[in-house]
Amino acid sequence: MSDQGARPNKGRGRGRGNETRGRGAPSGRGRGTQQRQTQAPPGRGQRPATSSGLEEDFPRLGASTPTRPAWGKPAPVSEPQKVVEQTVAEQIPPMPEPIKESVLISKDEEEEEEEKPSQIIKQEFPKKPAMRGSEGRPIKLRTNHYRLDLKNSFTVYQYDVEMKRKSAKSDQDKLISNKTLMRKMFQVLQTKLPNEYKNKIVYNFSKNLFSLIKLPFETSATYELNVENSVFLITLKTINQVTVEKNFYQPLEIQILDLILTHNLNYSCINVNRSFFKEGNDRFELGFGLELWKGAYSSVRPSELGLTWNVDSANAAFLLCQDLIELAKYHYNCDINSLRNAILSDKKEGIIGYSFVEDYKNREIKTKTGGFRKKIKGFGPDPVSYKFEWNKPDGTKKTVTVADYLKQHYNINLRYANLPCIDLGRANYLPMELCSTELKNKKKLDDKETQAMIRKTAVPAADRMKYIDQWTKNSNINQDPVLKEYKIDVNLRMVEVDGRVLEPPDVQYKAQKMPSKTIGEKGQWDHRNSKFYQSIKIEKWIVLNFAFRVKNEALNSFINALINIGDKHGIWFEDPLDVINETRRMDDNQTKTIVTKIMDKYKGIQLIVVIFGGTTNAYKIVKTQGDLISGIATQGVEDRNVNRISDQTISNILLKINCKVGGTNFVLSRENRHFGKYIQQLYDGPLMIFGADVTHPAPGEASDSIAAVVGSLDKECCYYAARLYAQKSKKGQSYEMIHNLDEMFFDLLNTYAKQNQNRYPKKIVFYRDGVSEGQFSLVLRHEINKMREACMKINPAYKPGITFVVVQKRHHTRFFPVNPKDEIGKSRNVPPGTVVDKDIVTKDMFDFFLCSHMGIQGTSRPCRYFLLHDDNQFTMNQLQILSHYLCHVYARCPRSVSYPASAYYSHLAAFRGRDYIRRALNVPNVGIASQKIEIHPNIKNRMFFV
Numbered sequence: 001m002s003d004q005g006a007r008p009n010k011g012r013g014r015g016r017g018n019e020t021r022g023r024g025a026p027s028g029r030g031r032g033t034q035q036r037q038t039q040a041p042p043g044r045g046q047r048p049a050t051s052s053g054l055e056e057d058f059p060r061l062g063a064s065t066p067t068r069p070a071w072g073k074p075a076p077v078s079e080p081q082k083v084v085e086q087t088v089a090e091q092i093p094p095m096p097e098p099i100k101e102s103v104l105i106s107k108d109e110e111e112e113e114e115e116k117p118s119q120i121i122k123q124e125f126p127k128k129p130a131m132r133g134s135e136g137r138p139i140k141l142r143t144n145h146y147r148l149d150l151k152n153s154f155t156v157y158q159y160d161v162e163m164k165r166k167s168a169k170s171d172q173d174k175l176i177s178n179k180t181l182m183r184k185m186f187q188v189l190q191t192k193l194p195n196e197y198k199n200k201i202v203y204n205f206s207k208n209l210f211s212l213i214k215l216p217f218e219t220s221a222t223y224e225l226n227v228e229n230s231v232f233l234i235t236l237k238t239i240n241q242v243t244v245e246k247n248f249y250q251p252l253e254i255q256i257l258d259l260i261l262t263h264n265l266n267y268s269c270i271n272v273n274r275s276f277f278k279e280g281n282d283r284f285e286l287g288f289g290l291e292l293w294k295g296a297y298s299s300v301r302p303s304e305l306g307l308t309w310n311v312d313s314a315n316a317a318f319l320l321c322q323d324l325i326e327l328a329k330y331h332y333n334c335d336i337n338s339l340r341n342a343i344l345s346d347k348k349e350g351i352i353g354y355s356f357v358e359d360y361k362n363r364e365i366k367t368k369t370g371g372f373r374k375k376i377k378g379f380g381p382d383p384v385s386y387k388f389e390w391n392k393p394d395g396t397k398k399t400v401t402v403a404d405y406l407k408q409h410y411n412i413n414l415r416y417a418n419l420p421c422i423d424l425g426r427a428n429y430l431p432m433e434l435c436s437t438e439l440k441n442k443k444k445l446d447d448k449e450t451q452a453m454i455r456k457t458a459v460p461a462a463d464r465m466k467y468i469d470q471w472t473k474n475s476n477i478n479q480d481p482v483l484k485e486y487k488i489d490v491n492l493r494m495v496e497v498d499g500r501v502l503e504p505p506d507v508q509y510k511a512q513k514m515p516s517k518t519i520g521e522k523g524q525w526d527h528r529n530s531k532f533y534q535s536i537k538i539e540k541w542i543v544l545n546f547a548f549r550v551k552n553e554a555l556n557s558f559i560n561a562l563i564n565i566g567d568k569h570g571i572w573f574e575d576p577l578d579v580i581n582e583t584r585r586m587d588d589n590q591t592k593t594i595v596t597k598i599m600d601k602y603k604g605i606q607l608i609v610v611i612f613g614g615t616t617n618a619y620k621i622v623k624t625q626g627d628l629i630s631g632i633a634t635q636g637v638e639d640r641n642v643n644r645i646s647d648q649t650i651s652n653i654l655l656k657i658n659c660k661v662g663g664t665n666f667v668l669s670r671e672n673r674h675f676g677k678y679i680q681q682l683y684d685g686p687l688m689i690f691g692a693d694v695t696h697p698a699p700g701e702a703s704d705s706i707a708a709v710v711g712s713l714d715k716e717c718c719y720y721a722a723r724l725y726a727q728k729s730k731k732g733q734s735y736e737m738i739h740n741l742d743e744m745f746f747d748l749l750n751t752y753a754k755q756n757q758n759r760y761p762k763k764i765v766f767y768r769d770g771v772s773e774g775q776f777s778l779v780l781r782h783e784i785n786k787m788r789e790a791c792m793k794i795n796p797a798y799k800p801g802i803t804f805v806v807v808q809k810r811h812h813t814r815f816f817p818v819n820p821k822d823e824i825g826k827s828r829n830v831p832p833g834t835v836v837d838k839d840i841v842t843k844d845m846f847d848f849f850l851c852s853h854m855g856i857q858g859t860s861r862p863c864r865y866f867l868l869h870d871d872n873q874f875t876m877n878q879l880q881i882l883s884h885y886l887c888h889v890y891a892r893c894p895r896s897v898s899y900p901a902s903a904y905y906s907h908l909a910a911f912r913g914r915d916y917i918r919r920a921l922n923v924p925n926v927g928i929a930s931q932k933i934e935i936h937p938n939i940k941n942r943m944f945f946v
Contacts, residue, residue, distance in 0.1 A: 547613025631938030
């Protein structure tokens with residue numbers, strides 16, 4: 001695969017002074033100054049065809065690692081090991097129902113199966129401490145919350161709503177679910193009711209309707225409505241009465257208040273997941289056939305202040321609503337005269353206009369000859385040449401062209417009869433000029449679209465605050481007739497709160513300490529020339545280059561930079577055993593073959609540095625082979641970072657490499673005064689920090705959810721191992737709980753003990769990511785019990801103190817300094833360490849907001865922490881400082897991050913699990929299907945996921 005020539009060896013002795021360190025050739029290799037590069041055939045820069053069935057030759061998850069790693073037929077092993085098969089386990093527990101009347105959850109959620117009664121832990125949340133946090137300097141903040149004032153308690157009548165076409169049968173498949181149509185039907189329904197009901201009814205445009213006064217029937221009523229030239233039936237059934245108390249709010253009551261506040265916004269705006277966008281306002285071209293719309297997010301939140309209205313800026317990408325011809329001209333970048341040839345020449349897999357069809361096949365096409373909404377299947381013949389048999393209104397039949405039919409039946413003269421027709425399925429062809437696309441929110445953006453979106457939406461914190469305040473005032477919310485009927489007022493002044501700014505920790509390297517004053521309120525430090533706390537000597541490693549854009553000179557410079565800057569950080573690199581160029585155009589199977597042969601040849605080496613340059617699925621192939629089969633640490637580098645070397649980029653790469661081969665970059669200094677006061681006793685426990693997350697497939701994907709749990713293995717709580725499971729619930733629903741947590745927890749505890757003189761941790765802090773407030777009870781009950789079961793399996797007497805903390809990033813609370821002098825950076829954000837634990841937090845739970853990082857672009861999003869279980873009796877100060885300090889030991893960068901490193905690592909590990917090429921689990925009929933993702937023993941206890 002490669003020939004390596006001899007290069008001058010500049011020596012590795014102490015006396016090299018300022019001489020640039022070169023790479024010597026291993027003896028007997030005879031490598032010249034030029035590497036042999038595998039010849040690339042013409043067109044190697046083009047995107048290779050994706051091979052099919054790539055996953056077929058990869059090992060099943062949970063299978064034992066063969067002696068000789070291979071994708072195809074593994075070499076026989078001396079002792080057959082048991083293969084972990086897919087298992088279907090306990091049924092899904094139900095979502096907790098805080099009050100009996102709540103039926104606003106979806107039907108799928110209501111159908112969740114019962115969980116076995118908990119035998120170990122009683123479900124109770126720790127109460128909010130009487131003493132709030134006191135450490136840190138004070139700071140005055142504004143937050144994007146507005147106080148709501150309910151003049152009186154009130155009672156509403158709740159009704160179930162069912163909508164269907166009159167001609168449809170009564171089966172469930174015929175029920176109306178289109179939100180736009182439901183809104184129109186509700187408007188017509190209001191005209192059927194007496195005037196006294198005006199502005200007293202709110203509807204969630206699904207299954208629930210609420211009225212301030214009782215509707216004119218006892219149990220149920222059906223109304224016939226004429227909407228869009230069709231007849232529909234709407235049936236209302238009485239469910240319950242719900243009283244919304246002035247000072248006590250249950251989840252259902254919050255949902256009702258949300259509906260009241262946004263009822264009329266649903267008619268004046270386009271609603272996308274609690275966010276509202278007005279047509280014609282704040283629209284920007286994104287390119288790619290997209291427009292960026294700016295709007296506002298809205299949510300009613302209970303807090304210590306009472307009810308608040310949380311308003312945040314919102315952004316959404318909308319697919320342009322335009323004629324299909326204009327869209328096609330934009331797609332093919334041509335004028336009308338060249339459009340026909342552009343479409344006809346774009347042919348693949350027998351589909352004319354292939355790229356256009358692929359991009360727009362999920363868009364609804366609205367026809368101008370009947371208002372039908374169809375999806376594009378492809379392109380067909382032009383309207384002049386295609387003929388069909390027309391059943392005329394008088395009962396006769398006539399063979400006509402599409403153009404003649406449109407002229408005779410609709411009196412339409414075509415302007416562009418030479419363009420191919422759109423195929424709408426079942427041989428239904430319609431000219432392009434009679435079709436247009438519907439306005440649609442695009443939920444999933446590709447990389448280029450995402451970058452364009454970020455450039456348009458990342459605004460300084462002060463600008464975001466100004467936009468939110470202006471939108472709120474322009475909404476004229478206090479003139480809303482629905483709010484007036486329910487006697488609700490909004491204070492249009494942002495809530496001001498008292499916060500504190502916590503000091504950063506001292507960060508310890510091998511022989512140097514970064515004091516908190518050096519880190520300061522920017523949350524970052526300069527570690528050039530700082531040797532890592534524990535660096536590893538890398539004696540056996542190779543470089544594999546897939547990027548045809550990377551030439552030999554650039555590759556040599558990159559390797560030299562890696563070696564020289566590695567020296568500064570204490571990493572001693574021997575010269576690479578080989579530098580392999582595989583830059584020819586390859587499909588996935590060829591890439592897989594190359595990677596397998598290389599890892600088989602260099603079995604047992606410490607590291608492979610892989611240069612990626614766009615080869616299809618190369619990253620996934622390398623990680624699957626390296627992590628699961630060969631047990632070799634791999635570090636990917638993009639070709640642009642090789643061609644444009646910077647010391648900072650090389651240093652960042654070395655941070656990852658050192659962790660992957662078993663080193664520790666930096667730790668918390670125990671000499672810090674707050675460490676000694678609040679954390680030392682925890683660490684002396686000994687303490688083990690966990691992080692956990694579950695990542696789910698995107699809507700429409702058939703892949704599995706990946707559960708990841710990481711646990712610290714060292715006394716400094718900075719080096720982590722990860723355990724991964726794939727899991728899938730019935731009907732393919734997302735399952736947020738970590739089903740096999742007991743096995744993962746048990747494994748990590750035993751790993752910790754093996755690396756710490758057979759001592760198990762006495763104190764455990766478990767940071768759990770990705771759990772919403774509605775899932776707190778369910779996740780806590782399930783996962784704490786699983787952890788306790790794992791401890792009892794080790795020894796019935798082993799009962800470590802467990803603290804269970806949920807960290808949330810998916811919320812819309814933002815903070816803005818009142819005093820401009822407190823603003824940090826170009827984006828004018830709050831300083832790192834800003835913590836808020838009063839006023840806008842919950843009334844009774846142990847929770848707080850903490851912004852540990854400096855927002856570089858846009859507005860900083862604080863992390864929200866909820867303490868759900870605590871055997872270790874944390875104070876507010878102690879948990880806030882521990883969490884803030886753990887944000888400073890994220891191994892991939894010398895700066896603080898937004899939430900504790902353990903939670904961040906679990907997120908990275910879960911996403912690494914999604915990269916492995918493997919067969920998806922079958923969807924179980926009941927319960928959960930799960931399967932262990934078996935990481936190779938060589939690296940399973942190292943940070944392969946960073």
